[in-house]
Amino acid sequence: MRTLTAFRMVVHDRSSTAGALLGVVAIVFLVGQQLSLLFGLLNYMSVLVDHSNADVWVMSGNIRNADAGNLISGRYIDRIVGLPEVKWAEPVLIGSGLFRTADGSYESVRVIGTRRPRLSLGPWQFFKADERALLDLESVTVDKLDLAKLGNPVLNQVTEIGHRRVRVRAITEGARGFQGTIVFASIDKVKEIARTPPGRYSAILVRLNRAPDSRIMARLRAALPKCSVYTTKELSYLTKKYYIANTGIGSSFGFSTVIAVLIGVVIISLTMYTSVLGRARDFAVMRAIGGRRRDIAVVVACEALIIAGVGVFVGFLMLVTLLNFTRGSAIPSFLPLFVSPALAIGAILVSFIGSSIALRVALKADPASVFH
């Protein structure tokens, strides 16, 4: 009956309920949107590492993220493949150059060079054509999202990157990096574009016979004392951590999230406070006819829970609509599975916090006041 009473109060006090609902929806939608943007950017930060299909990355010593390493010698490959735990090791070369668009203008691109035939660190999802396109020396891929920026190149179109002739042979999907447009090419083409010294590479990707453990990693590090040796997971984390800490993204997103939560809490607090003030007489009546403080608390908590439940539902509905709308667009948005329940629980907790002032007012309802 206390739950029914709470439900009836919520339905009856429409304006207060709408206000409190707005607060919960604001929290779920704004925080969810911020988080989806943050996780989308986090994905961009480590996109190459996460899609490398390797167990271990070997890069130059003392790196702080996957994008800022010096070139390393290709002779390390022999040392690496000499270890019995290693299945294969492949060099990759990452350079940058200017992509010549159809109208003669230039766009800066990162060119990822991958060695045939394994094409490790090659593109992972195609919109048009497939990885066989990269077996040709002058082939490059461009991403679907960058087509407009690159002057809408079509398949087999010949152009230049870094004044070197390239031919667009495939269009990828989702290959978007934190540092800009990504183009895949053969390792030899990248050597030409980036004019790197022979036998030197950006990284060596290693595949092990089994999952990497501390013993294998120790052996690899011992064999390559001047290199940074990280598991893919470690390097991904290191890269994300670097960008979050050094670009202000973390504090910026944290700040906007806190503001969104605060706005929600204030809206919920004010509307529930007003609602409970308007119901003070009802709570006094309930106390007079035998209700305890605990029973009043249950009614107010049920009200908060009902509003939070509906608000979370509406908020997620709006968030899902937005995420679907922005899917495939240039806006980075990604909401990992664990975020949704965490956000829902967080929103419900915040609703309870918001209703705590209202609860204090409700608990002060004096049963003796009904006789005045």
Place this chain on the structure above:
Amino acid sequence: MRGPKMTTLRLEGIAKDFSDGAQMRRVLFPVTTEFEPGELTVLAGPSGSGKTTLLSIIGLVLRPSEGRMFFGDKEITSLSENEAARMRLQRYGFVFQQPMLIEGLSVLENTLLAFAVQGRRPPKGARQKAVKILNRLGLGESLHMQPRLLSGGMKQRASIARALIKDPAILLCDEPTSALDAESGQTVMRLLKRIAIEEGRVVVVVSHDARVFPYADRLVKIENGQIVSDTREQTQTEEVSQS
């Protein structure tokens, strides 16, 4: 469904002081009296005389500053807050000056709330009983209506139904007719009288409305916090039994 026990409410030297910040002020001087079942007692007096304070103390929503109070043989003066709430839930019915029905709940739900305000399910047959009482009070057509759609008299009758649903041994009414027109007021008083006599409850009505006095079995007049007269009245019993 059990009926009310025939239990007397006894007050021994009950007094109440209020503090106005600087000093204590006595608003109710020691009262020693008994309220008998089957009797409608009217506490009368001008505004500020202390009658509502006395009613609040009897109703266990206000603690006396001194004195003792007994429900039958059980002392109920110093019950804890939760014990007092349980006592009010199980033994008391209240009719307030304003009907104070909870908006959002229907008339039937308001009536049942008296049973379930502590979260327990209403006992088996409670709903039927509520319907029966509401029918008896002429609200059979309004069971599912919202309180705001009822007239003042109907609301007050609904609040009486809320008070009666638990078969309370004690029914406390604070100015139950003040917000009603003359005809509705008479209907309510006849009803309270019948409840006291036929159902053997302690019924205490606070009022300064002289139109209520003819219904009293006992008229207690309070002035300046003291009982100045306590008389048994010749009441309209015959009229009530016929109604």
